[in-house]
Amino acid sequence: MEGLIKERLPRHVAIIMDGNGRWARQKSLNRIEGHIKGIEAVRAVVTSCRELGIKFLTLYAFSIENWRRPGNEISALMGLLQRYLREELDEMLENNIRLKAIGDLDSLPRDAHDMLIETVEKTTHCDAMVLILALSYGGRDEIIRAVRRLIVDAKNKKIRPDQISEETFPNYLSTKDIPDPDLLIRTSGEYRISNFLLWQMAYTEIYVTKTLWPDFRKEDLIKALLNYQRRQRRFGLTSEQLAMEPG
Ligand code: IPE
Ligand code: IPE
Ligand code: MG
Numbered sequence: 001m002e003g004l005i006k007e008r009l010p011r012h013v014a015i016i017m018d019g020n021g022r023w024a025r026q027k028s029l030n031r032i033e034g035h036i037k038g039i040e041a042v043r044a045v046v047t048s049c050r051e052l053g054i055k056f057l058t059l060y061a062f063s064i065e066n067w068r069r070p071g072n073e074i075s076a077l078m079g080l081l082q083r084y085l086r087e088e089l090d091e092m093l094e095n096n097i098r099l100k101a102i103g104d105l106d107s108l109p110r111d112a113h114d115m116l117i118e119t120v121e122k123t124t125h126c127d128a129m130v131l132i133l134a135l136s137y138g139g140r141d142e143i144i145r146a147v148r149r150l151i152v153d154a155k156n157k158k159i160r161p162d163q164i165s166e167e168t169f170p171n172y173l174s175t176k177d178i179p180d181p182d183l184l185i186r187t188s189g190e191y192r193i194s195n196f197l198l199w200q201m202a203y204t205e206i207y208v209t210k211t212l213w214p215d216f217r218k219e220d221l222i223k224a225l226l227n228y229q230r231r232q233r234r235f236g237l238t239s240e241q242l243a244m245e246p247g
Contacts, residue, residue: 001024010228011027011182012054012183015057017042017061019211031073041215044218046097052225101133103142105135137195139199182233186209187211187212188209193210
């Protein structure tokens with residue numbers, strides 16, 4: 001499999017799909033054309049991850065900050081989301097892919113929101129891969145909302161302060177039951193996190209490629225995975241300690 005070591009594939013890959021606007025500008029097209037082209041990359045990456053056996057794939061599709069973009073761009077993106085969901089449902093079912101969504105979903109337009117929830121519900125039985133769409137997502141927003149729920153539980157005596165830990169807190173996040181990302185890929189050469197999965201990426205390996213998102217294909221994914229497999233994840237330990245660990 002292209003030199004990849006199957007046993008050492010990341011369990012969870014997260015992607016900041018960036019560069020649609022620049023892709024369009026380079027071709028003297030409207031930004032929206034870049035987003036339309038971006039969907040082809042989404043399809044290619046979902047299919048490739050499923051084929052490779054990656055268990056969790058999170059795609060940053062729309063950030064909470066993206067609401068500040070021009071209205072016509074936001075409407076186009078919401079329309080594309082609906083089109084994607086409509087066109088991909090059968091593919092997801094056929095390939096046993098479960099859809100999940102994270103973010104402030106209530107702020108999505110009603111029709112996009114309803115179609116999203118419907119697709120999520122229709123794929124709950126699928127278990128070969130989980131595809132997580134981050135929509136109206138902000139890492140800080142997610143943490144704040146977790147804290148709010150935690151305080152309500154504490155008030156209702158469902159949790160005591162001494163029970164709040166690095167193990168229990170993630171249960172209040174929208175990524176509950178999803179392992180932390182092992183690998184973050186960001187396209188279009190930008191070295192920043194842009195408010196993505198702040199809690200979850202404490203020890204995620206980061207890979208940045210100059211490739212713009214609409215051009216990203218299986219070969220680019222494989223390159224990122226090969227690069228990931230060459231790294232030593234130390235989690236604070238020394239290389240010597242890791243060399244002594246079994247396995
Ligand atoms: C990423 O591409 C898609 C979204 C943020 C929705 P951009 O639209 O950010 O593209 P650039 O960064 O302007 O090139
Ligand atoms: C991050 O891209 C969000 C998504 C890919 C959905 P942006 O293009 O919005 O990020 P910044 O503004 O360059 O940090
Ligand atoms: Mg961008």
